[in-house]
Amino acid sequence: MSVSPEESTIDRRALLRRAAAVGLVTLPGAGLLSACATSGGGDSGDTGGGKKTAANPLGVKEDAPLDVVIFPGGYTDKYATDIHEPLYQTAFPKAKIKHEAVTEIDTTLRPRFASGTDIPDMVNNSGSKEMDFGALVNDGQLADLTPLLDAPSVHDPSKKVRDTLQKGTVDFGSYNGKPYVLFYVSTVWGVWYSGKLFTDRGWSAPSDWNAFLALCEEIKKAGITPFGYAGANAAYYMWNVILTHAAKLGGPEVVKAIDNLEDGAWKHDAIKQAATAWAEVGAKYMDKAYEGLRHTDVQLQQNQYKLAFYPSGDWLENEQKKDTPADFKYQMMPVPVKGKLSAAAVRAGAGEGYFVPAKSKNKAGGMEYLRRMLSMDGAKGFAELIKSPTVMTAGSEGVTFPPGVTSSRAAFKAAGQDTFDLTWDKDYKPLDVEARTQTNALMFGRITPDQFCERVQKKADEVKNDKSIIKFKR
Incomplete structure (x- = not known):
């Protein structure tokens, strides 16, 4: 099955103009599973899981295992093991978290996605062997993150998660009007x-x-x-x-x-x-x-x-x-x-992509994990440990950055409107x-x-x- 270039075109909105951040790259390949793929993803947006409450707006099943895959590159994976995973564990103490530090994301995960079994619940897709985002969208492998973005923020339930993010973040991770990727780090x-x-x-x-x-x-x-x-x-x-x-x-x-x-x-x-x-x-x-x-x-x-x-x-x-x-x-x-x-x-632009697989067993947990990343504790903990700002802008307030990041932030400020990104x-x-x-x-x-x-x-x-x-x- 194939589609014409016109039929397979996905409109992106204008990307980050006054945002900040970035990431890395990988193997060729038009499709992840086969040439007969459906565009725009195959996820309905229903995360599944347990009972939805004010404290559990995504309906995470409290004892459901969570499989987290992190690329241990320039940011290492300590922010996951020391900050984000403990935040999730505190919220869901009955859940067993499996942490996987994977250097070659595409090489390791492609067979798992193709088989339809042993699919992780949240993936940090980065590095020189990252998976092809375009192919993942084309093959319906990414969950629609709208439930996450419309959920109340952990640290300020009066705001939706999307309203706490740096301008352009949602658009940068959207394909065909649907958000499939969270780009988390702000980089120049x-x-x-x-x-x-x-x-x-x-x-x-x-x-x-x-x-x-x-x-x-x-x-x-x-x-x-x-x-x-x-x-x-x-x-x-x-x-x-x-x-x-x-x-x-x-x-x-x-x-x-x-x-x-x-x-x-x-x-x-x-x-x-x-x-x-x-x-x-x-x-x-x-x-x-x-x-x-x-x-x-x-x-x-x-x-x-x-x-x-x-x-x-x-x-x-x-x-x-x-x-x-x-x-x-x-x-x-x-x-x-x-x-x-x-x-x-x-x-300058939002980078370091994270996604929830559409066919994971615990999509609700994967999105909740991202919600904890975007909490004040999650964002500030990352900024303090890794010394890089995130797209949850309030999380960088009061953090002292080292000389290099301080200089890059100063360069970003000096650039004013003269910033651009590419995709x-x-x-x-x-x-x-x-x-x-x-x-x-x-x-x-x-x-x-x-x-x-x-x-x-x-x-x-x-x-x-x-x-x-x-x-x-x-």
């Missing part, structure tokens, strides 16, 4: 460096391209690698920089066209300019050995003051805290270019995989900027014309 993307190194060397973070190149030259002469990223598993950190550069030159409509699979979107002049600029950085200021390294390997080199600039989101500081010198002082700067957007512009990597995994491959080829000198644009555009056209892949429109 940029280029990271050591405040100590720069202070000791008398260097200042540049805000324009010529100054950036001049500083890279000075850093190189000092015997330090100016710029680097990990080609083995984090090439999307780099395509993010290229597309951020392009969006700042040509405006957010450049990346919106990519999200919408518009003809020739990857061949926009702003993308060619950005690819050309960063290919020069790759040729002159990167260590070629980085292509074979994983993200933590390259990040460790930065902590050892062997690398100056590194692109990432603001989970970086927490991810590296065990290896970071006490006086390192992570700092974030926007991609140093301006055009239709100011030099202060940044990519294509979450919606179309085959396109993301190809973009990563061609980004490495570009940055490590195997293809030209024109070839980069042509090759990724070719894959975008294939995705657009593949009737088995559901399409999304911003």
Whole structure:
């Protein structure tokens, strides 16, 4: 069974403009179970479970087991074991919670979803091997989160959960007007460096391209690698920089066209300019050995003051805290270019996705778990432990963040209205995989900027014309 591109188009509302946050990525695949999938999900919205009361608005069966799957990446899984799971256990002491820390989400869960058995009740879908959100929606594997969003907030029952969230959060996780994913963490993307190194060397973070190149030259002469990223598993950190550069030159409509699979979107002049600029950085200021390294390997080199600039989101500081010198002082700067957007512009949006499987045995429990995450205790506990803000904005009030997150929040504030986000990597995994491959080829000198644009555009056209892949429109 297949549907036409027109029939399979899902409208997204305008995404986060004044929100904040982010996440990672994965394997290709148009459908999770088969090509004969129904769009829009197969969940009726009825969570099932026990008796609904004021204290139990979702009707959780009090002794029903709960299976929680967490990706233990940059945020670790301690927030689940130390904060969120205890909150759920306190509310439902008879429930047995199974905690699963899973690094390769897609590899581990795909067989379980395909078999229809042993399906978890709540999943943190993240990492380099995350599941394809678009395919999950297409295959009817995600529960409609409307009951959760319309339930009273734990800490303020006079408000619905949806009314306690950062603007744009619900829309960002919605497909065809239905909310299927909760993006929980508020993150800003940029280029990271050591405040100590720069202070000791008398260097200042540049805000324009010529100054950036001049500083890279000075850093190189000092015997330090100016710029680097990990080609083995984090090439999307780099395509993010290229597309951020392009969006700042040509405006957010450049990346919106990519999200919408518009003809020739990857061949926009702003993308060619950005690819050309960063290919020069790759040729002159990167260590070629980085292509074979994983993200933590390259990040460790930065902590050892062997690398100056590194692109990432603001989970970086927490991810590296065990290896970071006490006086390192992570700092974030926007991609140093301006055009239709100011030099202060940044990519920012809600990220780190969580969902409740439509066919789980305890959907009510899965949604209740998310409701506890979005409580004051859940959000503040996460912010204090992980040192990153959540989309439950009140939960970050009064929390002291470390230098890096403090700088990223300051950058977000300075950007004002010049913020943007993108969705294509979450919606179309085959396109993301190809973009990563061609980004490495570009940055490590195997293809030209024109070839980069042509090759990724070719894959975008294939995705657009593949009737088995559901399409999304911003």
